[in-house]
Amino acid sequence: MNKSDLKDYAVVGKPIRRVDGPAKVTGKATYAGDLLLPGTLHGKILRSPYAHARILNIDYSRAMKLHGVRAVVTGRDFPGVRYGFMPQTRDQLPMATDKVKHYGEAVAAVAAIDEDIAEEALDLIDVEYEELTPVLTIDDAMKEGAVIIHDHMDTNIAASSKMHFGDVEKGFKESDYIREEKFTTQRVSIGFIEPHAVIVNVDNSGNVLIQGSKQSPYITWRHFCRAMDLPLGKVRIINPYVGGGFSGKHEALDLDFAAAALSKKTGFPVKIVLSQDEVIAAFKQRHAKHVEIKIGMKKDGTLVACECKMIAEGGAYASVGPFNIVIFATSGLLLPYRMSHFKYEAHRVYTNKPWCGSVRGQSIPIARFAFESLFNMMIDDLGLDQLEVRKKNSILSGESTINKMTVGTAGMVEAIEKLGEMIGWDGRKKKKAPYRGIGIACSPQVSGARMGGHFGSSAVVKVDEDGGVCLIHGGTEIGQGCDTVLAQMAAEVIGVPVEEIRQMEEDSDVAVLEAGMFSSRCTFWAGHAVKRAAEDACQQLAEIAAPLLEASKDDIVFKNKTVFSRKNPGRAIAFIDLVRNAYYTKGQPIYGRGSYSASNIPMPDLKTGEGDVTNAWAFFAQAVEVEVDPETGRVKVLKSVCTRDVGRPINPMLLDAQLEGGTVFTSGQALYEECCFDEKGRPLQNSFLDYKMPTVMEAPENEHFDIITDDPNGPFGAKGAGEGSNGTTLAAIANAVEDAIGVRIKDLPITPEKILAILKQRR
Amino acid sequence: MKRPVELTVNGVLYKLEIEPRRTLLEVIREIIGLTGTKRGCDRGNCGSCTVIMDQKPIASCLVLAVEAHGKNITTIEGVADHGHLHPLQEAFLEHGAIQCGFCTPGMVMSAKALIDNNQAPLESEIKEAISGNLCRCGGYARIVKAIASVKAKS
Numbered sequence: 001m002n003k004s005d006l007k008d009y010a011v012v013g014k015p016i017r018r019v020d021g022p023a024k025v026t027g028k029a030t031y032a033g034d035l036l037l038p039g040t041l042h043g044k045i046l047r048s049p050y051a052h053a054r055i056l057n058i059d060y061s062r063a064m065k066l067h068g069v070r071a072v073v074t075g076r077d078f079p080g081v082r083y084g085f086m087p088q089t090r091d092q093l094p095m096a097t098d099k100v101k102h103y104g105e106a107v108a109a110v111a112a113i114d115e116d117i118a119e120e121a122l123d124l125i126d127v128e129y130e131e132l133t134p135v136l137t138i139d140d141a142m143k144e145g146a147v148i149i150h151d152h153m154d155t156n157i158a159a160s161s162k163m164h165f166g167d168v169e170k171g172f173k174e175s176d177y178i179r180e181e182k183f184t185t186q187r188v189s190i191g192f193i194e195p196h197a198v199i200v201n202v203d204n205s206g207n208v209l210i211q212g213s214k215q216s217p218y219i220t221w222r223h224f225c226r227a228m229d230l231p232l233g234k235v236r237i238i239n240p241y242v243g244g245g246f247s248g249k250h251e252a253l254d255l256d257f258a259a260a261a262l263s264k265k266t267g268f269p270v271k272i273v274l275s276q277d278e279v280i281a282a283f284k285q286r287h288a289k290h291v292e293i294k295i296g297m298k299k300d301g302t303l304v305a306c307e308c309k310m311i312a313e314g315g316a317y318a319s320v321g322p323f324n325i326v327i328f329a330t331s332g333l334l335l336p337y338r339m340s341h342f343k344y345e346a347h348r349v350y351t352n353k354p355w356c357g358s359v360r361g362q363s364i365p366i367a368r369f370a371f372e373s374l375f376n377m378m379i380d381d382l383g384l385d386q387l388e389v390r391k392k393n394s395i396l397s398g399e400s401t402i403n404k405m406t407v408g409t410a411g412m413v414e415a416i417e418k419l420g421e422m423i424g425w426d427g428r429k430k431k432k433a434p435y436r437g438i439g440i441a442c443s444p445q446v447s448g449a450r451m452g453g454h455f456g457s458s459a460v461v462k463v464d465e466d467g468g469v470c471l472i473h474g475g476t477e478i479g480q481g482c483d484t485v486l487a488q489m490a491a492e493v494i495g496v497p498v499e500e501i502r503q504m505e506e507d508s509d510v511a512v513l514e515a516g517m518f519s520s521r522c523t524f525w526a527g528h529a530v531k532r533a534a535e536d537a538c539q540q541l542a543e544i545a546a547p548l549l550e551a552s553k554d555d556i557v558f559k560n561k562t563v564f565s566r567k568n569p570g571r572a573i574a575f576i577d578l579v580r581n582a583y584y585t586k587g588q589p590i591y592g593r594g595s596y597s598a599s600n601i602p603m604p605d606l607k608t609g610e611g612d613v614t615n616a617w618a619f620f621a622q623a624v625e626v627e628v629d630p631e632t633g634r635v636k637v638l639k640s641v642c643t644r645d646v647g648r649p650i651n652p653m654l655l656d657a658q659l660e661g662g663t664v665f666t667s668g669q670a671l672y673e674e675c676c677f678d679e680k681g682r683p684l685q686n687s688f689l690d691y692k693m694p695t696v697m698e699a700p701e702n703e704h705f706d707i708i709t710d711d712p713n714g715p716f717g718a719k720g721a722g723e724g725s726n727g728t729t730l731a732a733i734a735n736a737v738e739d740a741i742g743v744r745i746k747d748l749p750i751t752p753e754k755i756l757a758i759l760k761q762r763r
Numbered sequence: 764m765k766r767p768v769e770l771t772v773n774g775v776l777y778k779l780e781i782e783p784r785r786t787l788l789e790v791i792r793e794i795i796g797l798t799g800t801k802r803g804c805d806r807g808n809c810g811s812c813t814v815i816m817d818q819k820p821i822a823s824c825l826v827l828a829v830e831a832h833g834k835n836i837t838t839i840e841g842v843a844d845h846g847h848l849h850p851l852q853e854a855f856l857e858h859g860a861i862q863c864g865f866c867t868p869g870m871v872m873s874a875k876a877l878i879d880n881n882q883a884p885l886e887s888e889i890k891e892a893i894s895g896n897l898c899r900c901g902g903y904a905r906i907v908k909a910i911a912s913v914k915a916k917s
């Protein structure tokens with residue numbers, strides 16, 4: 001950020017400490033697994049040892065006889081209503097009834113007076129299965145005569161997407177250089193350190209209280225009510241702190257349903273905390289993808305056309321798979337570069353593996369990996385400069401994409417320029433060390449894609465009679481820092497210190513729920529709602545202040561806990577006195593409300609891919625430097641430099657941290673993480689010992705720079721940004737490895753074995 | 764069969780009757796009721812359950828409570844002094860070294876054990892000290908800087 005970019009804000013744009021920090025650093029922050037209610041029973045879930053099997057019979061009479069067991073439930077204890085994200089892909093039940101479709105799927109659950117007894121009882125439940133042929137690969141799923149996983153369907157294709165803009169054949173004819181490559185990416189685990197946990201109480205009137213580790217309590221609430229056939233008002237969801245989500249904690253999960261059914265049966269609260277073994281083996285992962293991509297360009301590097309075929313292997317349930325394959329194209333391929341012709345075909349297939357949905361970055365990391373890898377190769381083939389070509393093709397402010405997505409502000413070109421400066425791009429060729437490489441990649445980031453359903457945000461600002469401020473918003477603090485960023489916005493408007501703003505947990509009854517924490521939407525969407533709620537409260541106060549200050553209410557300014565007219569700043573009243581006046585003299589409590597719905601966005605057509613999805617796009621450029629050890633084949637990511645146009649970061653320190661984290665997270669997928677299964681679909685990893693994730697030893701150094709574009713559509717100029725580096729890191733690492741060893745690896749992860757095989761061949 | 768176990772946790776002596784198979788982590792969280800120490804994996808792989816026992820950082824999920832009999836244990840709740848944050852805790856806040864916070868207690872305990880015993884650790888020693896603590900939010904670089912800043916001050 002340049003000095004001139006600093007506006008005269010009191011707290012917005014400042015790298016202040018996070019408001020949830022003191023609770024978290026002292027161990028006082030409460031997570032779902034820490035909660036207990038009087039009389040709490042403990043639940044455990046019996047999971048399928050088969051990837052695909054019919055359930056012939058479940059006999060739990062022996063379990064019920066075990067001392068301390070209070071209840072057992074199976075799939076038959078639920079109403080049999082399927083749930084899911086879209087009407088056409090509602091394919092999930094609370095627990096398997098007649099068929100299990102992946103290893104680890106829940107078939108029964110026990111509540112007992114302690115965890116050990118519940119665990120022991122699982123061994124006393126007899127389940128008779130008839131094993132079916134598991135469908136494990138894209139080929140298995142799509143071949144002629146394939147075994148069909150879902151009885152209500154006649155193929156294993158959960159969703160498809162086809163797009164064609166311009167005329168791709170014509171585009172390739174007009175191109176001077178065309179290249180086509182196939183890339184494959186693997187399943188990876190989400191890997192949050194806090195396993196899924198929930199405590200549910202069902203009272204005598206059937207009112208359900210859910211407190212769980214939920215990234216998007218709204219989504220859980222909706223799914224839960226649908227599958228349990230309950231009106232929303234019967235179910236209250238309250239959310240404690242969440243120990244990482246990364247898109248793994250949106251949906252209602254088997255433990256939520258099981259705890260509710262067990263609580264209903266026993267009349268006591270039931271708590272279920274999964275083990276990491278269960279989470280890693282049987283819960284959400286990132287889709288494995290086969291991507292065939294073809295790009296046509298002019299000999300000066302001008303991008304002309306792109307054609308892409310993608311198949312996503314997504315496991316037993318559709319989850320957000322249908323969105324995932326659309327977003328792959330709209331947010332992953334059609335930006336940040338201009339192109340005139342684009343054709344896309346994608347399928348999302350079912351297999352008998354744990355289900356996949358979105359994971360940190362959604363499908364953008366994979367799309368950018370394929371695109372930026374091939375783009376990089378072609379730029380090298382033509383002997384052009386990697387940065388110059390990227391700059392030349394970058395979309396500019398005010399332009400639209402070929403599928404009619406409008407881009408308001410775009411600082412992509414400036415971000416690439418700055419990146420070049422920061423990594424000393426021009427001088428690098430001369431002093432390149434052996435086995436060292438630098439890779440570049442760019443990515444767009446949507447500010448919360450509007451994809452249908454309830455999507456609005458709302459907030460309430462209550463000003464207490466002693467000047468305290470209570471901010472009620474729907475942001476879920478999953479680590480991304482929404483409580484801090486939203487408090488900064490409210491504090492800025494009201495002119496009080498951030499520390500004086502208190503916030504509460506999301507609560508479906510007495511607070512508000514956000515549509516969810518995904519698609520980097522919270523700062524943008526909830527931010528607007530919070531800003532408007534704070535402005536509404538100030539409006540109410542300004543009307544009272546105006547006559548006191550003999551000023552027009554439109555001139556009233558709230559700053560440093562004082563209130564004055566911008567025409568006469570010398571004459572001020574204390575904020576607290578104004579509030580007292582409102583309450584005691586006027587008898588008027590101050591409640592501000594605000595909402596944001598972005599109803600101006602013409603919803604994207606999921607069939608054609610046409611239409612806008614967001615009111616603002618952020619842009620990211622990243623360079624990573626790697627070192628390859630020729631003896632072991634190991635790749636070390638030494639340094640990451642990220643330049644970005646996020647409009648205006650509300651808290652640059654929190655954003656830096658989130659983006660650095662995104663790079664660490666994604667580097668695991670680039671280099672070693674992979675969920676593996678045996679020939680029967682049983683997972684080969686079920687712990688952090690088998691499933692290796694980046695540690696401190698793998699984390700690179702980081703540098704950042706902000707290109708301030710102050711997007712007029714964003715609250716305080718901000719755009720959505722949190723997942724930006726996930727979009728760039730995979731491709732940047734792949735490009736850096738090629739730069740280091742001179743050979744391109746197109747199937748992830750880029751393991752030491754693959755590198756050694758290449759180096760050996762060369763010797 | 765429960766066995767008598769005496770634990771001094773954050774300076775308070777607890778005289779308990781514990782089943783021999785219960786881990787120290789379970790006893791700290793469920794019996795003593797200090798839930799700041801987190802259970803991430805229960806297998807010694809994530810470090811979120813780290814506490815300091817007789818000056819050493821240990822994964823409390825791997826230690827049986829009976830083995831800790833007579834020991835002095837510090838958990839995350841015992842790091843701040845009557846509401847005054849420890850310099851390490853201040854440093855975590857100052858450097859943005861916290862995100863979801865689930866790994867934070869374990870990180871702070873590993874770091875505290877290091878700087879309690881080594882006032883001027885090298886960066887490599889800091890990394891080594893927290894190499895058993897996973898942070899999926901990925902905030903390692905900031906955590907290292909935070910710890911290094913404390914050593915720089917003292």
Ligand code: FES
Binds near residue numbers: 809810822
């Ligand atoms: S819970 Fe002890 S190391 Fe993970």
Ligand code: FES
Binds near residue numbers: 867
């Ligand atoms: S802060 Fe989330 S795991 Fe470390």
